[in-house]
Amino acid sequence: MPKLIxxxxxxxxxxxxxxxxxxxxxxxxxxxxxxxxxxxTDGGVLAVVILWVFNGIVFAGVQFSIAIMRLAxxxxxxxxxxxxxxxxxxLAEPVPVRVxxxxx
Numbered sequence: 338m339p340k341l342i343x344x345x346x347x348x349x350x351x352x353x354x355x356x357x358x359x360x361x362x363x364x365x366x367x368x369x370x371x372x373x374x375x376x377x378t379d380g381g382v383l384a385v386v387i388l389w390v391f392n393g394i395v396f397a398g399v400q401f402s403i404a405i406m407r408l409a410x411x412x413x414x415x416x417x418x419x420x421x422x423x424x425x426x427x428l429a430e431p432v433p434v435r436v437x438x439x440x441x
Contacts, residue, residue, distance in 0.1 A: 348404050352397025353389075359396070360389045 364372045364385070375381035 344404060345401060348401040349397040352395075352400040353393035355400070356389055356393035356396045359392055360385060363388075 364375065367373070375385055378384075
C-alpha cells in the first residue's frame with residue numbers, strides 16, 4: 338500500500354478516535370443537557386452516532402491536514418522568518434487623469 342494511503346488511513350482512525358472522546362466528554366459533562374436529550378428520546382442513539390460521524394469527518398480532516406503540513410520540506414531554507422528574500426514593495430502613486438466635459 339502506498340505511504341500516503343497508509344498515512345491517510347492512520348490519520349482518519351486518529352480523527353475518529355478523537356471524535357469518540359469528544360462526544361463522550363460532551364455526554365459525560367452533559368453539555369446543553371445533551372445526555373438527558375439522548376437518553377430520553379427514541380432517536381437518541383442515532384443522534385449520538387450522527388454526532389460522532391460528523392465530528393469524526395471534521396477531526397479526521399484536520400488531523401490529516403496537520404500531518405500533511407508537517408511533511409513539508411523547504412528546499413531552500415533561508416531561515417529568514419518569512420522575509421521572502423527581502424523583495425522591495427512598490428508603492429502606488431496617484432496619477433492625474435484628464436476628464437472632458439460631455440462624457441466622451
